[in-house]
Every structure is written in C-alpha cells, then in structure tokens.
Amino acid sequence: MEFIEQLKQRASENKKRIVLPEGLEERTLRAANTILTEGFADVILIGNPQKVNEAAAGFGLENIDKATVVDPENHEKMDAYADMMVEIRKNKGMTKEQALELIKNPLFLAVMMIKAGDADGEVAGADNATGDVLRPAFQYVKTAPGISVVSGAFIMILKDKEFGEDGMMVFADCAVHPNPTAEELAEIAVATGRTTRAIAGFEPKIAMLSFSTKGSAKHEMVDKVATATELAKQMAPDLKIDGELQSDAAIIPAIGQKKAPGSEIAGQANVLVFPTLETGNIAYKLVQRMAHAEAIGPVLQGMAAPINDLSRGCSVSDIVNLVAITANQAAGNM
Numbered sequence: 001m002e003f004i005e006q007l008k009q010r011a012s013e014n015k016k017r018i019v020l021p022e023g024l025e026e027r028t029l030r031a032a033n034t035i036l037t038e039g040f041a042d043v044i045l046i047g048n049p050q051k052v053n054e055a056a057a058g059f060g061l062e063n064i065d066k067a068t069v070v071d072p073e074n075h076e077k078m079d080a081y082a083d084m085m086v087e088i089r090k091n092k093g094m095t096k097e098q099a100l101e102l103i104k105n106p107l108f109l110a111v112m113m114i115k116a117g118d119a120d121g122e123v124a125g126a127d128n129a130t131g132d133v134l135r136p137a138f139q140y141v142k143t144a145p146g147i148s149v150v151s152g153a154f155i156m157i158l159k160d161k162e163f164g165e166d167g168m169m170v171f172a173d174c175a176v177h178p179n180p181t182a183e184e185l186a187e188i189a190v191a192t193g194r195t196t197r198a199i200a201g202f203e204p205k206i207a208m209l210s211f212s213t214k215g216s217a218k219h220e221m222v223d224k225v226a227t228a229t230e231l232a233k234q235m236a237p238d239l240k241i242d243g244e245l246q247s248d249a250a251i252i253p254a255i256g257q258k259k260a261p262g263s264e265i266a267g268q269a270n271v272l273v274f275p276t277l278e279t280g281n282i283a284y285k286l287v288q289r290m291a292h293a294e295a296i297g298p299v300l301q302g303m304a305a306p307i308n309d310l311s312r313g314c315s316v317s318d319i320v321n322l323v324a325i326t327a328n329q330a331a332g333n334m
C-alpha cells in the first residue's frame with residue numbers, strides 16, 4: 001500500500017478531530033470534503049456556518065454537512081477559552097478584553113480548542129503565512145518537554161526513485177527557525193531523524209548540508225555545520241549523521257565517494273538538514289516545483305500537540321495528506 005493510503009488506513013482505525021481554521025478557504029473546504037468522504041478523520045471547520053454552507057454548495061461539495069462548523073464570532077466556549085488565555089499569558093500582561101478579541105481569530109480559536117481538549121490536532125496555512133500560524137501555537141500550546149526549538153520538516157516524495165528511500169526523503173528545517181545556532185541545528189537534526197522514523201517509516205541517514213564537504217571550504221558558516229554535526233552525534237548516538245556535506249556529495253554516490261570517502265552517509269542520504277531556513281525553504285520549493293515532487297508539510301517538530309502548517313501554495317491533496325499525518329500524530333501512531 002502507498003505511504004499516504006497507509007496513513008489514512010491507520011488514522012481511520014482511531015478517528016481524531018482535526019480543526020481547520022481556514023474554513024472558508026476553497027482548497028481547505030475541498031480537502032475537508034475529501035477527508036469526510038474517505039472518513040479517516042473528523043473535521044472541525046472554523047467559519048461562519050452560513051458562509052461555509054454557501055461556499056460548500058457553490059463548490060458542489062456534498063459531504064461538508066458531516067463537519068462540525070464553529071463560528072469564531074459566536075461560540076459557546078469563547079468566555080472559557082478567554083479565561084484560559086489570560087491564565088496562560090498572565091505573565092505577559094494578557095487581559096480578558098484582549099483575550100476575548102483574540103479568540104475571534106480562527107488561528108487562536110483553533111489552538112485554544114486543542115488546549116481545552118475540544119480538538120485533537122490542527123492544520124492551517126493555506127491562507128495564512130507561517131509566522132501567523134505558528135505564533136498562537138507557540139504562545140498557548142507551547143513546545144513539547146525537553147524541546148527548545150521547533151522546526152518544520154517536509155516529507156518529499158520524488159518521482160525519481162533513485163533518491164532517498166525509494167524516492168522518499170525528509171528535508172528540514174524548511175519552515176520555522178531562520179538562523180539556528182550550532183546547538184539548535186543539532187537539535188533540529190535529531191528531531192528530523194525522529195520524525196523520519198515515526199512518520200516516513202524508514203531509518204534516517206542524515207546529511208548536514210553546507211557549501212563545503214569535510215573542510216573543503218573554510219568559513220564560520222561551515223564551522224557551524226561541522227560543530228552541529230558533532231553535537232547531533234553526541235545527542236543521538238543511535239542516529240546515522242554526517243557532515244558537513246555539499247548536497248551533491250550527500251545524494252550522488254560517486255560524488256560522495258570522491259568528496260567524503262569512508263562516510264556512511266555521503267551518496268546515501270535520505271534526510272537533508274539545511275544550515276538555515278533560507279536554504280531549506282528555497283530548496284524544498286525548487287525540488288517540489290522543478291522535479292514535480294510531492295512536498296507534505298511542514299510537519300512541525302517539537303510542538304506539544306499535533307499542529308501542522310501548510311504552504312499558501314498548497315494543493316487540495318497537500319492538505320488532505322497533512323491531515324492524514326496530523327490525525328496519526330493525534331492518535332499516537334507516530
């Protein structure tokens with residue numbers, strides 16, 4: 001069975017409630033309709049119920065009536081959620097008035113539903129920039145214990161099966177942390193190894209990417225990646241990690257052998273860890289568009305609850321696929 005079909009099958013065995021705060025957005029509505037038709041998750045849409053129904057009818061979506069629709073302007077738990085927000089952010093000076101205003105924002109409402117146990121996971125970002133999706137999650141759901149830095153991984157499904165694990169690779173950080181320190185980059189590498197095992201289901205071979213291979217260039221940016229590689233190896237001796245490697249040395253066996261002889265990762269990498277968000281975000285979009293790869297994510301690594309982001313350039317199937325991952329995370333399957 002294909003990767004996504006397996007995810008849907010597993011999710012449908014223990015259905016979870018996934019909140020989609022962008023309930024009036026066309027691709028989100030179409031994705032919700034597919035999810036409800038296939039039945040692998042329960043869907044909560046945030047949006048004015050009349051407008052949601054009108055939009056669904058306009059798009060000819062027949063199963064949207066199976067979704068729970070929550071009105072952000074008029075919701076029975078708004079007051080209780082606002083009290084929770086004040087409690088969580090009282091050290092930051094949050095007042096009840098501010099909280100009652102904020103809770104009308106679907107992105108804040110979605111995270112408070114999760115915090116209150118009224119939803120099991122969230123997928124958003126088809127209509128909102130990543131920073132706007134992340135901030136409510138960071139502020140109210142926060143990071144998982146022991147995590148200091150959240151990052152975003154993409155499961156890349158390539159047409160060319162020569163690369164990675166039969167065409168599947170994991171790229172990070174492509175979404176969250178603009179310029180990690182060596183310590184943070186090491187943490188991102190370890191988190192990505194764990195995500196790879198849990199979600200992609202294969203044993204990670206992690207390449208720490210740079211513009212240098214094993215000292216071929218001298219620069220502080222190269223030093224950062226080399227240090228991060230050593231730190232990551234110390235943090236997770238169970239993971240196979242090597243660096244610093246250029247991207248050709250990481251994925252092309254002959255070049256890996258020439259530039260990094262003896263490396264067990266060079267030429268074999270199935271996980272690429274980028275030195276900055278700039279490089280990771282640019283790289284995943286180029287591979288997605290120019291190599292016609294599927295890019296599922298960004299799967300947020302290190303949040304205390306399953307909350308995942310989308311690119312505003314996502315397709316309907318990208319949303320469906322990410323909901324399948326989120327539902328599995330919520331079910332504890334990964």
Ligand SMILES: CC(C)(COP(=O)(O)OP(=O)(O)OC[C@H]1O[C@@H](n2cnc3c(N)ncnc32)[C@H](O)[C@@H]1OP(=O)(O)O)[C@@H](O)C(=O)NCCC(=O)NCCS
Binds near residue numbers: 149
């Ligand atoms: C993630 C991001 C929104 C954080 O923005 P920010 O300006 O640092 O936000 P704030 O300082 O208000 O931080 C909000 C909270 O999140 C926390 N936080 C910020 N970045 C974090 C990270 N990577 N991991 C964990 N927590 C983080 C802060 O500690 C803060 O917590 P607090 O309010 O309880 O003190 C910002 O780094 C960003 O915009 N990143 C780029 C996202 C992007 O555009 N990606 C490209 C497209 S995918």
Ligand SMILES: CC(=O)OP(=O)(O)O
Binds near residue numbers: 128297
């Ligand atoms: C993940 C990402 O790059 O998101 P967007 O395209 O919305 O900026």
